[in-house]
Amino acid sequence: MLFTSQVPALLQSVLDGARASATTARKADAAKRLDFFHDGQLPHLLEQLERKFAQPEKLTPVFVNVVKKIVCQLALVYLDTPKREVEGSEADKELFALIVEQADLDAVMKTASRYVKLLKTCMIRPVWRNGRLDLDLLTPDLLDVEVGDSPRDVLKVMVTHYAESGRTDEVTYSLWTPETWKRLDWRGQEIEGGPNPYGVLPFLPLWDRTPTDSFWLPGGDDLVSIQEAINLKLTDLLHVIEAQGFGLGWIKGGEGGGTIDAGPGQMVELPEGGELGFAAPEAPIEEVVAAIDKLLKWAAISNGLSAASLSTDPTSESGVSKIVGNRELEEMRRDDVGLFRGYEKRLFGLIRAVWNHHNQGQKISEAAALRVDFADPKPETSEKDQAATWELLLGMGLISPVDAAMERNPDLATRDDALAHLLRVRDETAALTENRV
Structure with a gap:
């Protein structure tokens, strides 16, 4: 009976250890x-x-x-x-x-x-910081996530905030659910918290492909x-x-083992029939x-x-x-x-x-x-070929001059910007034409 009663706790301990190891x-x-x-x-x-x-x-x-x-x-x-x-x-x-x-x-x-x-x-x-909206990019080494029936059904998100000092006892965590948020210390004790003011988890998961059976x-x-x-x-x-x-020096005909410290400008005395040289490996x-x-x-x-x-x-x-x-x-x-x-x-x-x-x-x-x-x-393509393409598409009614202006100048962020630019060019061209006349 004692053994049976300990099985669930033992199994949970093994599972927790496996999860911790995988994390x-x-x-x-x-x-x-x-x-x-x-x-x-x-x-x-x-x-x-x-x-x-x-x-x-x-x-x-x-x-x-x-x-x-x-x-x-x-x-x-x-x-x-x-x-x-x-x-x-x-x-x-x-x-x-x-x-x-x-x-x-x-x-x-x-x-x-x-x-x-x-x-x-x-x-x-998205986070409100210093009186403005900012965007934090969070990587897996900072995140722990709990999901429901699907990897896209995110229930909880915990962010690890490592201390610049590297001290373990200065690490804190932010734990978010759709209903609440908490700030935890390194032991997991709550420092502060309250209702989630946004009503949703303010985290957007990004995947390299649609997840099927795992969030990560x-x-x-x-x-x-x-x-x-x-x-x-x-x-x-x-x-x-x-x-x-660097070649490897060798001596042939010496009387025993050892080394000779020799270099340019030095003379080495060898026994009769001895040789000195270098070998390149x-x-x-x-x-x-x-x-x-x-x-x-x-x-x-x-x-x-x-x-x-x-x-x-x-x-x-x-x-x-x-x-x-x-x-x-x-x-x-x-x-x-x-x-x-x-x-x-x-x-x-x-x-x-x-x-x-x-x-x-x-x-x-x-x-x-x-x-x-x-x-x-x-x-x-060259500007000449590009101009010919625009002329063809304009003639077929597939694009307007606004499209060509935005493609030519990426700084025209909106269609209204491009239209204003074209109208200004038209007015300037008309003014120059009148002056020439």
Whole structure:
């Protein structure tokens, strides 16, 4: 009876330990990927060398950031700034334009698209801070999430706030549900809290693909693994080059073992028939270089890129030209655009909830909605060919001069801006014509 009564508690303890272990591994993996992306690979490489070599201090660690190169080439949704248009009143449009500028929405979303490719799952949180709306980009190493029947049914979100001092007893947590929020200390004791003022979780999950059975999407391990292999081979290569660069001195015909300290301008006395010389070791430099090149190409191809995208030969190939003609990348971008169009619309709803709570006298209306238009990448053409294309489309009635003006000048953020620009150009042209007459 005693044994039976302890089974549920024992089982729960095992499950809790497994969950804690999985959470720790997930957070460590996310932190490592962020280190790799942000050029913080040296500590990880030194740890590898210590595990693999008896005298790692004799090696000079070398790395190149392949992870960042590939991730930035795959994150193509925000290759151009999307056109966002609020369907609502003029006041709604003005308020959202102010928020976009203050929160630096374009830069945050571009970084978010890269983090999604790197980490597969992350979150954006609209937050009211210092009298303005800001956007926090939260990565898996900072997050714990509880979901319901579906990965998209988020019930609770906990954010870890690490102390700059690195002290464990200064770590705090923010725990949010749709109904409440709490601030917890490092022991999990409540410091402060209250009702959730927004009525919804102010967190937007971002995924690299639609989640099916897990909130935290798997994937990307191959890129990390190849990065580590390349770093080891680069370190090996430098060590081999150093070893081959200096010949190994030898003495033949000496009376015993030992060494002779000799250099230019010195004379060495040898026994009769003795010889002195240097031997250059045969190092497999070409083989190591070929192996590194092969790893780079495999990393590119396995992620939907061309082998030339990681070539060491300099090219002037633009981001657009990498996409156009590459069907795998084109399809990948279409999928990503579909995801991020939905993310932007849901983020607009969260921004409205946070903004309206803190700005009771200047609210965004509940009827307002966001429309987002992501520009399709097009092959680069000369201005003459572009002008001919615009003339053809204008003649067919498929575009207006406003579309051509906005495409030519991305700083014309709205159609009203483009129309005002065209009217100003028309008036200036008429004035110049009258003066000539």
